[in-house]
Amino acid sequence: MIDIHCHILPNIDDGAAHLTESIQMVEQAIQEGITTIIATPHHLNGPYINEKAKIIKAVDQLNEEIGNKGLDLKILPGQECRIYGDLINDYHKGDILPLANSNKYVFVEFSSNHVPRYAKQLFYDMQLAGLTPIIVHPERNSQIMTSPDLLYDFVTSGALTQITTSSLTGHFGKKIKRFTEDLIEHHLTHFIASDAHNLVNRPFRMREALHELESTFGIEIVYQFQENADLVVNGLHVATEPPERVKKKKFLGIF
Ligand SMILES: [Fe+2]
Known part of the structure; x- marks a missing residue:
């Protein structure tokens, strides 16, 4: 199984604090x-601030340590980039690192409560540059929750999206769980990943989430998400279902 979103590198952000914690996360994974x-x-x-070269070096070091410990898991380089206007310029400068270093899929993160007006144009320009944006955890963005058509427009225009295991399992609350299910049901998301930061309050929860996914939506979607992750690792095209709009009435569930 592949996890395409994880803060497992030691002492580089708010994920694993040190190498010991990284290795413990590898064991949990x-x-x-x-x-x-x-x-x-x-x-x-x-x-x-984690540019491409720094991440690739840290990934090499962690893979070496994993090998030394005789553990059977491979780390590939990627990056979770906060959205900003100069993203494409910085990609051409070599600071932006597409997932698995394959020059195709780039993780783009919004702040938790805002979607900038320039996002649509940026996603369009990224695609002209050969990059496919993958919007991370849209189910946790309050503006998208209020206006799910925003996400529909991005997906219709070629962006992909990734939901978080802990959102589907209900660890971020009922409202986020329900919205996550809405996104799956309306073909507005294409990947599920852990976004794990540590062993305790932000663990992987991959097995639990896939079990939940299968029991609510059937085994096909589990296979589909896993296949999509495999395609990303190999820099190949991900085929998508036509997205549908999430009706506000249904989302709020009170009308
Ligand atoms: Fe993340």
């Missing part, structure tokens, strides 16, 4: 049945 993790440290979010 293996217990969850995960064989490959894309390490996606924050970039340009708060105090965190």
Whole structure:
């Protein structure tokens, strides 16, 4: 199994604090049945600045340590980039690191309560540059929750999205769980990933989430999400279902 979103690199952001914690996370991931993790440290979010070269070096070091310990899991390089206007310029400069270093898929993060007006144009320009934006955890963005058509427009225009295991399992609350299910049901999301930060309050929860996914939506969607993650690792095209709009009435559930 592949986890495409994880803060497993030591002492680089608000994920694993040190190498020991990274290795403990590797062990937890293996217990969850995960064989490959894309390490996606924050970039340009708060105090965190993690350009491509720094991440690739940290991934090499962690893979070496995993090998030394005889553990069977592979880390690939990635990055979780906060949205900003110069993203494409900085990609051409070599600071932005697409997932699995494959020059195709780039994680883009909004702040938790805002979607900038320039996002649609930026996503369009990224695609002209050969990059596909993957919007991370849209289910946790309050503006998207209030106006799900925003996400519909992004997906219609070629962006992909990734939901979080802990959102589907209900660890971020009932409202976020219900909205996560709405996104799945309306083909507005294409990946599920852990966004794990540590062992305790932000663990993987991959097995639990996939079980939840299967019991609510059936095994096909589990296979689909896993296949999509595999395609991202290999830099290949992800085929999508036509998205549908989430009706506000249904989302609020009170009318
Ligand atoms: Fe993250």
